[in-house]
Amino acid sequence: MNAGRGGVDLRSVAGKELSIDGHAQLLVIGAGPAGLAAALEGAGRGLSVMLVDENPVPFETMGESVPLHFGGRAGGVVRNRNAMMEAMLDSAPGLAAAFDLGVEVRLGTACWGLYANGTNLGWMPAPLAGLADEANGTYLVSFDRAIVATGRRDMGLAFPGWETPGVMGATAAVRLAARYGALEGRRAVVLGTTAEALLAALDLHAHGLAVAAVIEQAPAPVGPADLLEQVSAAGAALICSETVRAIESDLNGVTAVRTGTQTLPCDLVVLGVGAVPMVDLLDAAGCRLGFDAARSGYVPVLDGQARTSVAVIQAVGDCAGLWPSKSRNAGIAEAEARHAAACAAATLGMPGDAVAAPPAPGPAPYDLGAYRKDWVRASVIEAAGEPYVCQCEEVTAREILELRPPRYLDWNSADNRRRSLESLLGEGPPHPDQIKRLTRAGMGSCQGRRCREQIQALLALQAAVPLDAVPLAGYRAPVRPLPLKAAAPRNEAPAFGEQWDSWFGMPRQWVPFWDVEGEYTVAGLAVEKPHASE
Amino acid sequence: MPANDHAPSDTVRGAAVIVVGGGVTGLSAAWWLARAGVDVLVVEKGLVGWEASGRNGGGCSHHHSPLFAEEQRLWPLMDQLLGYPTEFQPNRVRIALNERQLALYSRAVVNARHQGFRIDELEARQVRDLVPLAGDNVFAGHYYHFGGHANPHRTVQAYAWALQDLGGRVLQHTAVTGFATEGGQVVAVETARGRLGCDHLVLAAGPQTGRLAEMLGVNLPLKVARAEMIVTEALPLMPLGGVDGNGLYGRQTLRGNLAYGGGPHEWVETEEMPGGPRPATPLMQNIAKRVAELLPLAGHARIIRSWAGLIENTPDGRPVIDRPEGWDNLTLATLSGVGFGLSPASGRAIQQLVTDGACSFADLSTLRLSRFARLEPDWAALQGWQSAAMAS
Ligand SMILES: Cc1cc2nc3c(=O)[nH]c(=O)nc-3n(C[C@H](O)[C@H](O)[C@H](O)COP(=O)(O)OP(=O)(O)OC[C@H]3O[C@@H](n4cnc5c(N)ncnc54)[C@H](O)[C@@H]3O)c2cc1C
Numbered sequence: 045m046n047a048g049r050g051g052v053d054l055r056s057v058a059g060k061e062l063s064i065d066g067h068a069q070l071l072v073i074g075a076g077p078a079g080l081a082a083a084l085e086g087a088g089r090g091l092s093v094m095l096v097d098e099n100p101v102p103f104e105t106m107g108e109s110v111p112l113h114f115g116g117r118a119g120g121v122v123r124n125r126n127a128m129m130e131a132m133l134d135s136a137p138g139l140a141a142a143f144d145l146g147v148e149v150r151l152g153t154a155c156w157g158l159y160a161n162g163t164n165l166g167w168m169p170a171p172l173a174g175l176a177d178e179a180n181g182t183y184l185v186s187f188d189r190a191i192v193a194t195g196r197r198d199m200g201l202a203f204p205g206w207e208t209p210g211v212m213g214a215t216a217a218v219r220l221a222a223r224y225g226a227l228e229g230r231r232a233v234v235l236g237t238t239a240e241a242l243l244a245a246l247d248l249h250a251h252g253l254a255v256a257a258v259i260e261q262a263p264a265p266v267g268p269a270d271l272l273e274q275v276s277a278a279g280a281a282l283i284c285s286e287t288v289r290a291i292e293s294d295l296n297g298v299t300a301v302r303t304g305t306q307t308l309p310c311d312l313v314v315l316g317v318g319a320v321p322m323v324d325l326l327d328a329a330g331c332r333l334g335f336d337a338a339r340s341g342y343v344p345v346l347d348g349q350a351r352t353s354v355a356v357i358q359a360v361g362d363c364a365g366l367w368p369s370k371s372r373n374a375g376i377a378e379a380e381a382r383h384a385a386a387c388a389a390a391t392l393g394m395p396g397d398a399v400a401a402p403p404a405p406g407p408a409p410y411d412l413g414a415y416r417k418d419w420v421r422a423s424v425i426e427a428a429g430e431p432y433v434c435q436c437e438e439v440t441a442r443e444i445l446e447l448r449p450p451r452y453l454d455w456n457s458a459d460n461r462r463r464s465l466e467s468l469l470g471e472g473p474p475h476p477d478q479i480k481r482l483t484r485a486g487m488g489s490c491q492g493r494r495c496r497e498q499i500q501a502l503l504a505l506q507a508a509v510p511l512d513a514v515p516l517a518g519y520r521a522p523v524r525p526l527p528l529k530a531a532a533p534r535n536e537a538p539a540f541g542e543q544w545d546s547w548f549g550m551p552r553q554w555v556p557f558w559d560v561e562g563e564y565t566v567a568g569l570a571v572e573k574p575h576a577s578e
Numbered sequence: 579m580p581a582n583d584h585a586p587s588d589t590v591r592g593a594a595v596i597v598v599g600g601g602v603t604g605l606s607a608a609w610w611l612a613r614a615g616v617d618v619l620v621v622e623k624g625l626v627g628w629e630a631s632g633r634n635g636g637g638c639s640h641h642h643s644p645l646f647a648e649e650q651r652l653w654p655l656m657d658q659l660l661g662y663p664t665e666f667q668p669n670r671v672r673i674a675l676n677e678r679q680l681a682l683y684s685r686a687v688v689n690a691r692h693q694g695f696r697i698d699e700l701e702a703r704q705v706r707d708l709v710p711l712a713g714d715n716v717f718a719g720h721y722y723h724f725g726g727h728a729n730p731h732r733t734v735q736a737y738a739w740a741l742q743d744l745g746g747r748v749l750q751h752t753a754v755t756g757f758a759t760e761g762g763q764v765v766a767v768e769t770a771r772g773r774l775g776c777d778h779l780v781l782a783a784g785p786q787t788g789r790l791a792e793m794l795g796v797n798l799p800l801k802v803a804r805a806e807m808i809v810t811e812a813l814p815l816m817p818l819g820g821v822d823g824n825g826l827y828g829r830q831t832l833r834g835n836l837a838y839g840g841g842p843h844e845w846v847e848t849e850e851m852p853g854g855p856r857p858a859t860p861l862m863q864n865i866a867k868r869v870a871e872l873l874p875l876a877g878h879a880r881i882i883r884s885w886a887g888l889i890e891n892t893p894d895g896r897p898v899i900d901r902p903e904g905w906d907n908l909t910l911a912t913l914s915g916v917g918f919g920l921s922p923a924s925g926r927a928i929q930q931l932v933t934d935g936a937c938s939f940a941d942l943s944t945l946r947l948s949r950f951a952r953l954e955p956d957w958a959a960l961q962g963w964q965s966a967a968m969a970s
Contacts, residue, residue, distance in 0.1 A: 051962045056803070057844045525811065526866075529877035545825065545841070566960040
């Protein structure tokens with residue numbers, strides 16, 4: 045009997061206690077410049093602070109291009125955890141200061157989910173974060189406020205051969221080269237002339253790589269003139285009105301790229317067409333996002349205290365928006381972080397002076413939506429072959445636009461061909477989640493990291509709407525892939541097992557229809573009936 | 579041409595039958611109506627199948643239901659009938675990891691055999707032969723020569739497209755906010771796109787069916803709960819995808835992913851108009867633990883998503899498919915948590931209730947609304963079906 049007069053549904057979450065391994069007043073996710081500044085500010089104001097960062101990311105995870113598009117170019121040194129940890133500490137002196145201030149710093153610790161009660165959810169004892177690290181496996185911590193400072197990643201861009209080792213994101217290339225000295229490559233070709241692409245080219249050059257060329261599909265570059273000058277002073281050719289038409293490769297990966305007119309020897313192809321805020325955790329936590337071209341894409345909608353629509357979660361740094369001057373000057377992200385942490389401390393009753401919010405970005409220096417669509421048209425739609433846009437599930441642009449069922453179905457009914465994207469659109473813009481369900485594009489193990497923005501652009505092109513009219517394909521926890529076994533709770537309260545049912549465990553739901561009484565009352569449940577559980 | 583291919587500014591015409599709700603129940607009913615030559619319009623608040631119908635386990639094994647026999651007859655035919663793939667796969671293996679689970683699962687054997695369906699008892703070794711990802715911890719199992727599973731996303735879309743192929747219409751992004759009535763008749767539904775006239779109204783709005791019925795003075799007791807599922811990356815296909823047990827429902831999809839759910843649900847006071855967030859919780863971990871126990875050789879498989887859906891529940895957990903007293907042209911359909919698997923048959927039953935006033939192929943008397951005539955008014959509190967906030 046699961047539901048007595050006492051009125052407790054034992055098969056529900058009532059009485060199930062999640063085991064929670066730790067608490068911080070302020071949880072900061074991401075230990076880049078913004079996250080560090082937030083942690084230091086919070087600790088300085090007397091908050092108990094936990095600072096987690098997934099770096100150094102395990103070699104195997106990097107091999108899957110998680111969390112960044114590492115493109116198979118993480119060198120062997122990445123296998124050496126101790127060396128990686130040291131490199132990480134050396135690259136961020138603020139970490140030592142954080143240790144000194146009593147911040148609980150957890151490196152090599154991924155946050156795969158943030159959870160807060162709200163609409164349609166109310167049983168958790170506190171806001172929770174799901175963490176995972178190699179030593180402790182998967183566990184939950186609670187927090188009063190979380191500041192998300194997860195940074196950025198790069199928009200993927202398909203062209204024939206883009207799955208070849210050596211094709212990688214600009215953020216990933218700089219991460220490997222600058223932080224770990226672990227980038228396997230000597231000569232790069234950079235795609236895109238955004239400020240972020242040019243800064244990456246300069247960073248790579250500063251770390252001893254040759255930058256052979258910067259390729260731009262538009263007739264003229266879009267990034268700041270002074271950066272362009274520095275890049276050409278560093279020896280890179282600027283090639284406009286071109287895209288990558290093909291990749292030449294050997295067993296080790298890329299050996300050259302071919303544009304429409306020339307062949308450029310290189311071992312790295314660095315995607316810099318769009319740095320995008322890393323909003324996966326925020327979206328999965330239910331924070332409202334909006335497209336803001338001045339902030340480089342979908343960003344959390346924030347109030348004057350850097351709070352997302354989930355009030356206990358704040359966002360700072362690149363994940364809250366990035367623009368050229370912010371990419372060039374970490375001071376802006378740090379100022380955002382200090383402001384947010386000061387607001388959090390004040391809300392939690394800590395004394396201290398208010399910190400002014402740094403100025404918001406001006407208007408976007410170029411039409412970012414049109415720029416990304418143009419890249420996708422030039423590189424993906426006009427590609428000679430049919431490159432997979434979604435590498436995990438092997439889905440091409442045409443298959444996405446024609447809504448073709450995935451290959452494993454081997455379903456070639458003529459009827460399906462007729463189902464163009466338009467027939468799905470109905471009254472609204474195309475929704476990538478619907479496309480995902482039907483074509484599986486974005487459903488694979490990289491969790492859509494490499495194809496999400498391309499699909500957004502493809503749909504906008506096809507529907508002839510601005511980029512911002514197409515919603516973001518949703519992120520879901522765990523935002524880092526977690527093995528089943530490792531994801532199991534370390535200590536599950538016995539009530540879960542004792543009262544676990546595959547479905548609701550209602551006493552009359554599964555009574556066979558020939559045995560059902562004519563009337564149903566709660567009082568009638570006093571008579572036990574056997575029932576199959578489903 | 580699909581009927582919803584028109585600019586939003588077009589005026590929308592009503593229909594002989596308007597179905598409120600574009601989940602599997604409403605879409606299947608509309609498809610069957612269109613097959614019967616009826617002019618039908620589905621009005622859906624968001625996108626088709628966005629709610630429970632696109633978030634469920636895809637299981638089709640509800641052998642306790644009067645609609646089960648028809649469901650079993652129809653599923654193997656659905657790809658042909660609809661003209662689009664549903665990914666339906668027949669049969670199922672259910673694994674017990676201990677004696678207690680075996681006893682529980684054995685009750686299903688009685689139901690199935692009573693209706694002439696075959697179930698084989700399996701020894702642990704036989705289970706492992708059939709289920710390569712199973713481990714040494716298998717106690718015993720059953721092989722169901724019936725039931726099975728399909729892909730909810732593809733099935734929902736197949737219903738919608740098949741319906742449009744027959745001239746039926748689907749109006750998405752349009753909420754029904756009220757009704758116009760004359761005497762004992764519902765003559766129109768109110769929407770932001772105007773008043774849409776109808777000769778018959780079918781309410782199949784999932785968790786919202788109760789609230790909409792109430793607007794017509796019909797008391798359909800319903801409570802809403804959230805349940806969660808997880809899915810892993812794709813693994814090599816097992817000979818049979820329909821594998822569950824150990825307190826889980828779910829399947830290996832045709833793509834190879836393991837998709838499972840089970841465990842505690844949460845009662846929620848949901849929003850009045852669907853569209854709010856559908857958050858999942860750390861229950862992902864508890865489900866993962868049990869999937870790793872059920873299929874130990876898949877313990878390394880990585881979870882890549884978890885999600886939640888809202889489920890409509892009547893007090894006894896059984897569907898209501900009925901034409902309520904007091905109205906000449908109203909049909910209610912709420913499936914109470916078993917709506918996906920039954921959808922081929924529930925749609926047909928609803929169609930017959932609408933066109934013929936009675937179902938020819940199944941006895942729907944146990945699904946009548948009148949069974950709740952003497953239900954305690956505080957039934958939800960008595961059963962503990964309350965959100966944490968309401969209970970405290
Ligand atoms: C996690 C989970 C696992 C499940 N597993 C299974 C399973 O394995 N097998 C199974 O058979 N069942 C399963 N179920 C249950 C099954 O999904 C539901 O019973 C079924 O989908 C109900 O379908 P429906 O069409 O009746 O309702 P819904 O899918 O809820 O559809 C109702 C529709 O009505 C629309 N609507 C609501 N109000 C309005 C309005 N005012 N105007 C216009 N439109 C409106 C909504 O937007 C929605 O699209 C599961 C459910 C969940 C959540």
